[in-house]
Amino acid sequence: MSSMRSIVRYAYAPFMMLGLTGAAYWVMISGHSYFWLIPLLLIGFATAFAAEKIAPFYPEWNDHDAHGDTSANFWHTVIYELSALNGVLLIPVIQWLFPFQGIWPAHWPFWGQVLLAFLIADFAFMTVHYLSHRLPLLWRLHAVHHGVGRLYGFNGVIRHPIHQSMDMIIAQAPLVIMGMTQDVAIMLGFLITITLIVQHSNVDQELGPLDGHLSIGRAHHLHHVNWGTEGDCNFGLLFAFWDKLFGTFQAKPPRPITYQDMGVDELPNFPKSFIEQMLLPFYYVPGKGEPERVTEKGQNTRSRLLQEFGPRLLDATSSIAASGLHG
């Protein structure tokens, strides 16, 4: 088991970042259907979960029942991928509106165009991310990503859809206006999702010489700590050089991080339900403490009301429906 653990620790990131994206790249340049990317993405999630079992960073983060957020995270994944797809489908419309596409180096090899798009997107994401930790209005939305008390394969795609759309518009619209093709955008989207999985998965990754140069693994744990503003560093998506340039990179935590240190200190009872997480930014006021609605008491009251009145409401609805049928 320990040799298996060692293999996973070393092979996980290369398999995901080079193997899977390499396969996706081959699908794109060979002219195969885009739909082949879906099984590749599923392999990515399955690999993350298998690797988390074999070589977990913190075994406690693998206890899905104890965290009770699997269902919400599943819906986050579906909504995230659907809105990313939506963004890609909108590309021809945006390019029709902005028929100014002379800048994009369409004559470059495909891999060069994907790399350029990724570097620009990484910088834009990093900037939006930095601002999302600085501006209270953006933090309300971004807190949905930080609220979960653990990191694992699904976490990367837990975003509020408004924040995700904002990210997409700021990071990708300039590329699209410059003339980035739909193929590059699809490859970029795939690469971003795989990066998000690797960045957040609970795998004790060994990055070798790249340790300290990437925003994944331990460096990203520090970004997610619930220690007030101490996690306001390491904003990058994959590369650490943008953070180093802005002076926001921190390779090592000031003290050891435990499995209980993830989340938002102001929101110890971060809601587990997808709907409640969607509503959170509209009533959470940063700096004012935990809102009444998400305190343990608030959540218990709501679930009690639901338990008491839910069946009665269903009865009433079905009897109205039945009387409608008979009438």
Ligand SMILES: [Zn+2]
């Ligand atoms: Zn963040």
